[in-house]
Amino acid sequence: MSTRYTVEIKDRHDGGKAVNAHVVRDVDLPTIRIAQGEWSIWLGRAEMDAENRHGLHVPHDIKNAHLHWNWEAKAIHAQASIGLLMEFMGVELDGTMQGLMWLQKQEAGSAMLMPGKAQGQPTSYIHYLAVAHWNAREVVVNPRYSRVGSILLRAAILVSKQEGHKGAIALHSHPQADSWYSAKCGMTDHGPDPAYDDLHYFTMSPNQAKAFLV
Amino acid sequence: MTLEKVDFDFPSSWLQKCDALEDGACFTAGALSLDGLASRMAEFVKSPFVSQYLLVALGTLVHQQRVEKGLSIDKLATDAEVDVGDLSLLEANGKNFLGIESRKIEHIEFEPRQIFNLAKVLDLPVIALNKLAGLTAANDSDLYGEAVRFAASSKGTDHLSSHERNVLKDFIRLLAKE
Structure with missing residues (x-):
């Protein structure tokens, strides 16, 4: 069953006004299906809107990448694997998911589910993290809601602590996000991972997590 | 491993710090293609870790179906020509889902004939029982996921609740x- 925690995000389109959203733990498959539909429909409409007032700039590769980023398939994979050791989380505002994350609460036997350099490491692993297209800097010039990515990262650290990993987390970042994870979040960049599309592998140690949470 | 009590909180002071951190930031993590995940899943479902879960699900299944049919463990052992000690261990595994993490699962090897007999006596599908027993490959992540959910739903008692009965069916x- 899903659990919800109130959190404030900011609406940049309304002068940075704070609005009450929720961090949702254990997001279920129907919710993920709806979120994916909403994200895809938004992107399709925005692309067609030549007079997009939010200054949409969708490079073709990014757009295709997002469209093919099938959250429903991810959820089915996660459920088919050790469901008790996996968790989908999201930030929801007024019934719409503003960001989603799939976290693996690493346990010994499930190590092989983690890719490349992450395999077997004693950490919670973020398989996927993304904010909704209207909040994504790589999709729109003026993203709408802020704090969503940071909140999901904090949630991953908190789960890691709950699971006994002292806040240690790891992920493979997209090139556009590398600088955020290293310079802003203080994670360690282990360089490109040849076993995982050459995405950079990042880790956050318990000490780094402690600094991030303050 | 000691689990830490953690407040799942998002304090205002921390959120304000995020405002500065997020300026111009992108957040996307994880590969766009699902190919890698699919191949890792395929390897995963063949692993010893998964075999343990399947064996636990088999124990739960045999125990619950035996209770449903009103058979004693001795009667089932006799009818299926299975050692009563092995059957007891199998059912004990089924009652010990959380024991997987503490490595308390007894590995029991059954012969194909014994699984066939158990399937016949308990009125269960033999092909699937062979997969759960590890006699044939269970390269099927759906079966694995369902088996885990089924085993996790059992309270391991000798009286099935209506919920357990529905999950069993x-x-x-x-x-x-x-």
């Missing part, structure tokens, strides 16, 4: 499709 229906 659903699981047997799924096994029949294997």
